[in-house]
């Protein structure tokens with residue numbers, strides 16, 4: 001059976017590079033996207049040119065019901081599914097006082113509930129494998145900016161550790177906590193420089209740094225419950 005990986009938010013940015021990296025390692029790719037259809041098609045083409053299979057799966061992960069259906073849907077095409085990458089995320093800067101019930105619901109749904117239920121169905125439907133969650137260096141901080149985003153990533157940090165225990169020995173569950181890697185869409189180098197300010201390494205990181213961390217988690221069968229900070233040491237300063 002051919003090995004396969006499901007990457008959420010795999011059409012663009014970090015998710016795209018993780019998908020291409022897994023494809024280079026011989027994994028067939030179940031590439032999830034929500035709104036980036038054109039980019040998903042382009043990424044699929046690049047993956048196919050590398051000689052592995054790739055199918056696109058559109059799903060709005062703000063619906064827990066839809067999120068629960070995603071893995072069974074993927075398994076119809078990719079029986080050898082053995083890697084789940086929870087990369088998709090909403091990153092909006094809303095302060096505590098302005099949070100509405102709808103905003104909290106959507107933020108927690110995409111950033112926390114979806115990884116929760118994807119992990120549940122992934123572990124139920126596949127025999128063994130690896131889950132990698134994308135967190136944020138700020139999980140070590142007590143932040144007040146991006147209130148719901150940070151709350152959701154902190155929840156996912158604890159879920160990573162709890163599932164590493166719950167799902168062992170058949171599954172490994174790890175996470176990557178990026179620092180300043182890619183500026184949000186519409187923001188430039190200044191944003192990254194500001195974000196990297198105060199990091200002991202005194203600079204932003206690159207997608208290559210994320211891929212190296214990811215491959216370490218992919219290839220080390222004895223590592224579980226680990227949250228790798230790829231942040232130039234920023235989390236040491238909180």
Ligand SMILES: NC(=O)c1ccc[n+]([C@@H]2O[C@H](COP(=O)([O-])OP(=O)(O)OC[C@H]3O[C@@H](n4cnc5c(N)ncnc54)[C@H](OP(=O)(O)O)[C@@H]3O)[C@@H](O)[C@H]2O)c1
Nearest residue numbers: 009013014033034035036060061087088089134178181182
């Ligand atoms: N970039 C950084 O420097 C940095 C720093 C710290 C942490 N991180 C974390 O690393 C991961 C990747 O970062 P990134 O900057 O590449 O991510 P991103 O561009 O902010 O988001 C990744 C994808 O999430 C998907 N998404 C958003 N809302 C969705 C919804 N309702 N349903 C389904 N998918 C949805 C989007 O897919 P579509 O485009 O298809 O809609 C989007 O392309 C994220 O988890 C992020 O929190 C990144």
